[in-house]
Amino acid sequence: MADGYRIIGAEMSPYSVKVRSYFRYKAIPHQWILRNAASQVEFEKYAKMPIIPLVVTPEGSGIQDSTPIIDAIEKLYPEPSIHPDDAVANFISALIEEFGDEWGNKWMFHYRWARDVDQISSAGRIARMRGPKAGEQEHAAFAGQVRARMVDRVWFVGSNAVTAPQIEGGFLEMLGLLDSHLASRxxxxxxxxxxxxxxxxxxxxxxxxxxxxxxxxxxxxPHVLDWVHRMLWPKAEGKFESWSTLQPTLMPILTEQVGTQFMPWTSANEKALAEAKEEFSVRLGDNIWTQKPQKYHARSLGMLRTRYAGVADKAALDPVLEATGCLAALRA
Structure with missing residues (x-):
C-alpha cells in the first residue's frame, strides 16, 4: 500500500465522489476502486460499516464516512487548506457541508427514485456497475431488483406523497439562490x-x-452547471473571500434553506429519536414535514455542535447564526 491511498466507492454515490474530488484537489496519490464483487474482499478487510466510500491508507488502515475521511486527511495534507481564514466563513462552510450531506441527500435520493425515467436510468447504471460482464437478461433482472429495492427505500430520506412537493420546491428555490451566488465566484x-x-x-x-x-x-x-463541472477537478484559482463579500448572496441560502428547512428538521429528528418515536412531524416554513426518524443524522448534528463549540471567538459568528435561525440548535 506504499504507493498511495485507495478509495473504494461508486460513481453514483455522492459521498464517494465528494471524497474523490477532495483527493484530486489536494493532488494526493490515490486509486479509484469501484465497489463491486472484485473489490469485496478488500472492502470487507478494512470496512467497519457497510458504507462507501472506504479509504484505505498507505499504512493499511481503513477510514469511512466522507466527513471524517476529509477531516483526517486534512490534518495530514493541510495545504491548500479547504477552510477559510475568516472565522465566520470558516464555520459557515462547515455548516453548508453538513447541510449538503444531510439535507441535499433528500433532493438527490428523491429525484433519483421518484419517476420512472430516473428509476430506469439509475437502476440500470447500478446494475451494470455491480455486474459489468452480465448478459442482457441477467442485467435486466438485476436492474429490476435494484429498482424495486431502492424505490421502496425513499421513505428513508423522508420522501413521500406529502413531502415530495416540498422537496422539489425546496430544491428549485435552492438552485436559484445557488446560481445567483455562483454568478460572481x-x-x-x-x-x-x-x-x-x-x-x-x-x-x-x-x-x-x-x-x-x-x-x-x-x-x-448555468453557473451551478459550471460549478458542477469545475468541482470534478477543482483547483485553487485565488483566495477565499471574507464574510462581508459573501454575505449578500450566501445569507439567503442560510436563511431560506439551512435555517428554515434543515436546522428545524434535524432538531426534530434528534428529539424523535430521544423519545423513541416511530414517526415525527415538524413545521418547516409554511409546510408540515412528516417522516420516520433517521439515526445517523443525530450523530452528525452532534459533530456539527462540536465544531461550533470549538470556535474560540463567536462574537462575529453568533449574530449571523441567530439571524439565519441556526443558533438555537447549535447551542442545544
Missing amino acids: PYLFGRRPAFGDFGLWGQIYEMWTDPTAGAIISGDA
Missing part, C-alpha cells in the same frame, strides 16, 4: 473550494447525472 467561498463545496457538490453532481434533475440543472442554472 467559481466556488462557494471564493476562488478556491472550501469544505462546504465538497459536501453540497456531491449531491448536486449526482442529480446532474440523472435525467430529470440533470435537465433542470442544465437548463435553469
